[in-house]
Amino acid sequence: MSVIVAKQLTKTYVTGDIKVEAIRGVDFSIEPASFVSFIGPSGSGKSTLLNMIGCLDPPTAGLLEVVGQEITNLNRQDAARFRGEHIGFVFQDFNLIPVLTVFENVEYPLQMVQSWPKEKRRERVQEMLEAVGMGDQGNKYPSQISGGQKQRVAVARALVTNAKLVLADEPTANLDRETATMVIDLMKKMRDEYQTTFVFSTHDPRIVDNVEITFELEDGTLHRHETSAGGGHG
Amino acid sequence: MGNIFKLAARNLFRYKRRTMLTSMLITLGVVAVLLFISISGSFKSLMIGQITDSMLGHIQIHKKGYLASVDSLPLNRNLTGKQIDKVVQVLGEENAVEAYSMRIRLGAMFSNFTETTNIRLNAVTPTDEMKTAPLLTERILEGEQDGLLKPGELLIPELIAKGMKVKVGDGIVLVANNKDGSVNGQNFMVRGILEGISGPGGRDGMVHIDDAKALLRIGAAEVSEIAIRLKDIDQLQGVYASLQQNLGGMQNQQGQPVFEVHTWEAISPFFNIAKMIDLMTFFIKIMLVAIVLVSIMNVMIMAVYERINEIGTISAIGTLPSKILGLFVVEGFLMGVLGTAVGTIISLVSIAVMNATQISFDFGRQTGLLLSPTIGANDVILVVVIVIAIAVIASLQPAWKASKMDPITALKHV
Ligand SMILES: Nc1ncnc2c1ncn2[C@@H]1O[C@H](COP(=O)(O)OP(=O)(O)OP(=O)(O)O)[C@@H](O)[C@H]1O
Ligand SMILES: [Mg+2]
Numbered sequence: 283m284s285v286i287v288a289k290q291l292t293k294t295y296v297t298g299d300i301k302v303e304a305i306r307g308v309d310f311s312i313e314p315a316s317f318v319s320f321i322g323p324s325g326s327g328k329s330t331l332l333n334m335i336g337c338l339d340p341p342t343a344g345l346l347e348v349v350g351q352e353i354t355n356l357n358r359q360d361a362a363r364f365r366g367e368h369i370g371f372v373f374q375d376f377n378l379i380p381v382l383t384v385f386e387n388v389e390y391p392l393q394m395v396q397s398w399p400k401e402k403r404r405e406r407v408q409e410m411l412e413a414v415g416m417g418d419q420g421n422k423y424p425s426q427i428s429g430g431q432k433q434r435v436a437v438a439r440a441l442v443t444n445a446k447l448v449l450a451d452e453p454t455a456n457l458d459r460e461t462a463t464m465v466i467d468l469m470k471k472m473r474d475e476y477q478t479t480f481v482f483s484t485h486d487p488r489i490v491d492n493v494e495i496t497f498e499l500e501d502g503t504l505h506r507h508e509t510s511a512g513g514g515h516g
Numbered sequence: 517m518g519n520i521f522k523l524a525a526r527n528l529f530r531y532k533r534r535t536m537l538t539s540m541l542i543t544l545g546v547v548a549v550l551l552f553i554s555i556s557g558s559f560k561s562l563m564i565g566q567i568t569d570s571m572l573g574h575i576q577i578h579k580k581g582y583l584a585s586v587d588s589l590p591l592n593r594n595l596t597g598k599q600i601d602k603v604v605q606v607l608g609e610e611n612a613v614e615a616y617s618m619r620i621r622l623g624a625m626f627s628n629f630t631e632t633t634n635i636r637l638n639a640v641t642p643t644d645e646m647k648t649a650p651l652l653t654e655r656i657l658e659g660e661q662d663g664l665l666k667p668g669e670l671l672i673p674e675l676i677a678k679g680m681k682v683k684v685g686d687g688i689v690l691v692a693n694n695k696d697g698s699v700n701g702q703n704f705m706v707r708g709i710l711e712g713i714s715g716p717g718g719r720d721g722m723v724h725i726d727d728a729k730a731l732l733r734i735g736a737a738e739v740s741e742i743a744i745r746l747k748d749i750d751q752l753q754g755v756y757a758s759l760q761q762n763l764g765g766m767q768n769q770q771g772q773p774v775f776e777v778h779t780w781e782a783i784s785p786f787f788n789i790a791k792m793i794d795l796m797t798f799f800i801k802i803m804l805v806a807i808v809l810v811s812i813m814n815v816m817i818m819a820v821y822e823r824i825n826e827i828g829t830i831s832a833i834g835t836l837p838s839k840i841l842g843l844f845v846v847e848g849f850l851m852g853v854l855g856t857a858v859g860t861i862i863s864l865v866s867i868a869v870m871n872a873t874q875i876s877f878d879f880g881r882q883t884g885l886l887l888s889p890t891i892g893a894n895d896v897i898l899v900v901v902i903v904i905a906i907a908v909i910a911s912l913q914p915a916w917k918a919s920k921m922d923p924i925t926a927l928k929h930v
Contacts, residue, residue: 336832338924339924358837359836362831362834362835362837365832365833369834377927379829381527381530382523382526390833391833391834393519394523395834395835439833440833
């Protein structure tokens with residue numbers, strides 16, 4: 283069963299008299315445990331597509347199924363529930379909560395979104411921090427760690443709930459080349475370990491070397507590439 | 517729930533100075549209200565105590581129409597023997613009545629053998645009067661306080677003592693017109709000088725009721741007013757209603773009401789001051805509400821605006837709108853609690869300090885009144901509940917706005 287199925291997926295923004303067709307009826311599907319990137323120039327519709335998959339923005343037309351559920355017509359409340367249950371997010375600007383420690387940031391989805399019991403929560407958070415190599419930094423605040431470290435914590439936060447799908451819109455845009463590669467490698471390692479599907483967008487073609495499946499977006503239309511880095515679906 | 521509180525507290529702590537300033541404003545408001553309630557309340561009850569305990573009593577009964585013409589102290593509007601018996605019978609059935617005193621009020625000419633002036637007098641039975649107005653003897657500035665007065669003795673108000681240069685022990689003459697218009701005079705010895713207090717009858721002198729009857733040639737039982745003291749002033753309205761029913765409704769053969777019953781409130785102008793104080797308390801409470809409302813709302817609007825990006829983040833990762841609402845409401849709530857807690861502590865300590873230092877004040881011609889402010893637990897609880905409730909209400913609108921934010925728009929915000 284595919285993690286994501288899109289059929290004739292369309293998004294049109296209307297602002298006043300101006301109509302922007304950001305996504306023009308695309309079809310694709312993504313299998314479990316894939317490592318997928320959407321690449322394309324600025325304005326090609328990468329964010330728009332990821333936002334629709336992430337249940338943050340409803341499609342204008344077409345069909346969109348995520349983890350086996352049709353998500354085209356969810357209301358605000360149900361969309362929030364769906365996101366909290368099935369999807370992890372990694373943001374371009376890391377978006378850690380500044381008043382919470384590294385540990386508490388990773389704990390947040392388990393506590394405020396899913397309400398796990400305390401003991402299980404602590405165990406799981408520590409496990410995730412170790413997995414991203416931040417096991418000994420739990421007591422630091424986001425302002426006390428580097429950008430690369432922040433993004434590792436963000437990856438841990440995205441995975442902590444056992445999400446089947448992690449969406450990352452330009453997760454490396456604010457990182458230098460070396461750190462960016464490290465983060466991508468980390469995500470790949472996590473995919474191998476937890477069988478999570480990773481979908482991210484980038485406009486940096488150099489990063490794509492490490493990616494197995496690439497969708498090229500141009501002006502709202504899609505072209506699929508399988509790259510040599512392909513390692514199958516675990 | 518605990519996690520919401522933790523996060524809210526952390527966010528408040530993030531902007532320490534702003535949180536402090538807002539809480540201080542609330543603290544200031546709470547202190548102002550509690551101290552005002554406490555001081556004005558104790559001033560009020562002190563003054564009411566002074567007025568009722570040293571002169572008026574709590575309730576007075578007269579013949580219908582007496583108070584309307586009290587300025588001329590009319591003798592033809594006195595209660596007759598039969599009417600007095602009726603009142604005594606009714607009062608005997610009221611458990612809340614501590615004591616009552618029968619008074620004849622009269623006007624007379626006061627002469628020290630070189631000069632004459634007018635004097636208004638209250639003629640009383642000393643034992644009854646002392647029970648009805650227990651603070652009366654304390655108003656005797658010069659002369660013996662014990663026992664109030666005996667027949668042949670006279671207490672004169674301060675003003676006449678000064679104006680006529682009369683001292684304690686001096687002999688004087690009182691000349692009065694009786695009901696029929698004939699004149700009678702009698703010698704008295706000045707036993708003491710009575711401190712004047714504000715309100716009706718506050719500058720009257722005092723004689724024994726037997727002397728008044730002799731001077732006015734009154735043979736039968738006859739009084740102008742019956743002053744009543746209650747065991748507890750809180751029973752005032754209840755007893756008043758009962759007396760009003762038993763006496764106020766009574767009619768003579770011509771169908772006219774016989775008695776009039778008044779509480780001290782209807783007799784003393786201080787009641788209006790007391791009402792003004794209550795009104796001011798009310799307005800100060802409104803100001804407090806406004807302060808809390810505006811300051812918390814202002815801070816919470818800013819808090820939401822500054823954290824749009826964070827709101828986008830937590831919303832995107834699945835935090836329900838209701839939780840986001842709760843997060844901001846709890847922030848306002850905590851700020852209200854902080855300000856109120858500090859304000860209440862400061863107020864209670866200040867009240868204790870004021871009591872320890874024995875602050876005195878003057879009111880009208882009275883000096884050295886001791887202010888002993890107190891505050892009831894219900895007043896404190898009311899203010900605390902109001903402030904915290906307003907803090908929550910003030911955060912609702914900004915919190916609601918935060919919970920309704922579109923995550924994509926919020927995440928794009930810089
Ligand atoms: N809320 C919106 N209202 C109107 N037009 C929008 C909105 N969001 C995106 N668009 C338009 O849709 C198109 C696709 O935008 P999108 O943000 O998806 O591009 P992108 O590939 O993510 O670009 P970038 O690399 O700059 O992030 C653009 O033309 C953009 O102007
Ligand atoms: Mg984008």
